[in-house]
Amino acid sequence: MLYPQRFTQFTKEHADTLAALFCGFLLFLGWFALHLGSLGWAMLLLPAAYVIGGYESAREGLTTLIKEKELDVDLLMIVAALGAAGLGLWRREYHLIIDGAILILIFAISGALEGYAMRRTERSIRSLMSLTPDTARVLFKGQEEMLPINQLKVGDEIIVKPGELIPTDGVIISGYSTLNQAAITGESLPIEKTIGDEVFAGTLNGYGALKLQVHKPASSSLIQRVIRLVEQAQTQAPPSQEFIELFERKYARVIVIAGVLLAILPPFIWGWDWETTIYRALTFLVVASPCALMAAIMPTLLSGIANGARQGILFKNGAQLEKIGKVQAIAFDKTGTLTTGQVQVSQVIANSNYSQKNVLKIAAALESNSEHPIAQAIIQAAGDLGGMRGIEVQAIPGQGITGIVNNQQVIVGNVAFVQQYVSQLPEELKDLVASLEREGKTVVWVAQESNKNEYEIVGAIAIADILRPEAASTIARLRQMGIAEIIMITGDNQRTADSFAQAVGIERVYAELLPEDKLDVIRSLQKQYQTVAMVGDGINDAPALAQASVGIAMGITGSDVALETADIVLMADKLEKIVAAIKLGRRSQAIVKQNIVVALGFIMVLILGNFLGNVNLPIGVIGHEGSTVLVTLSGLRLLK
Incomplete structure (x- = not known):
């Protein structure tokens, strides 16, 4: 019973994709049968392709017409496809039925892509919900x-x-x-x-x-608020999407009304016979269908996606490739994004009579009993301890750790803890440590009991998250490309955030933020710059990644939720790929604009030629399909 259930669930979830696949398969078989001269088989296969591929579009188009009294591109496509099929049967030009099926297939693929986007949103929410125990x-x-x-x-x-x-x-x-x-x-x-x-x-x-x-x-709870924020941000249609939907409906309305008028008025105005009138009206529906206009965009974006994938840039959909080229402001998370997200020993300061190696080994011998992340960083930096290990170790929560190493009492901890045992800290070390703390680094002191039953400072160890080596150069290149605003948003403390921001060349810093605070910052940026990118890696970044015009996640260090929520994933965690993504997006924009001009130009010329009687249906189909092929090949330039 398990496998039938899984099969039923799979077919239900991916019905739109399966419909597009079956439509394409039946279309190919029908075309093959037609070219073999098997008209009977073709007349069975092609109508099946129409029904399977066009059912959902026809349902949505009729629903919009009945409930909202609006015409949309879905209904226009069905009318154009059926018109082509009817004309093909009437004049026994059966290749026109193929043309109508191609129209339906294009829209079926579009519906499958939209369904994929919806399923991705649902997976994002499920991933968030799995973060807490049941x-x-x-x-x-x-x-x-x-x-x-x-x-x-x-x-x-x-x-x-x-x-x-x-x-x-x-x-x-x-x-x-x-x-x-x-x-x-x-x-x-x-x-x-x-x-x-x-x-x-x-x-x-x-x-x-x-x-x-x-x-x-x-x-x-905070995590539940994050879930709701992701849901809201991902389901909220951006203004550009609303504009496209409005344009589609207006375009469909104009074309359908024009087609109806063209099928009725010419006999009364210009004295055309009814056969010529119907012929011109159906030709108009074919040449005016937006296939070339659609091909002006999707092949270009899909080629750009393939290009990005070769460079380790995963675009989850074509719209984000287009949007990344329009970005005017970028917000970077700090931990795991501009930094590696793993604490390491960044500097060791040795007091006189001790070496840096001594400081590390003494501290590591004591910390070898601890699972604290700072302890693990010290142990990793020290390397082989040669059997050294602390005994009688005692951890004092929030302060430090004490124990015996090589028969001498050792103390490792913060300055307040160490000063309980050491009367005075060396001045030269105090100044240097203060400078490190101003940089946002965590400093632990190491003290050891001397022969006089007193403690002396062995040294200090600075612990810090490490900047990615390419972070500063990436920020500089983004500024050179004309990005108007680059900021840092982080949940870390202000001092640490300021230090890292200064190191990479970021001037505006928002620190100590919860997930909803990051979301508010992104919204504020969008009011000023419209198209805003967010780069992050953690669960806390998920709402901001979803709200941003373009969410960019780190592929290796990124959490599952960040990877699901983001629109673009940098597979190798290389920040410089953001620059490559923006360049690719800008180039795709330029090609799309060129293709749209060509597509609209062809449509206008074909419509005018049809109206003047200089374009018959075969020429109209050739011009229509030719323009589609031309803009498709133009879009494939991005594969280079």
């Missing part, structure tokens, strides 16, 4: 009980064990731990949390067990 470990009368998230009530107490995801927003009432909030807030380093601090659903608990109290309904 159940929570609730304390009930002293016993732990697993309850579905939607059954949690304000006041419930929840237990979260080390390494587990936080199931819902809450306040810590017992315990201490570090939480990785990068996915929600964008902070590069895990944040230490203790009693009284708020935690967010979807964040990852570190090494400590926590007891939380639910202080808001699960439906009001």
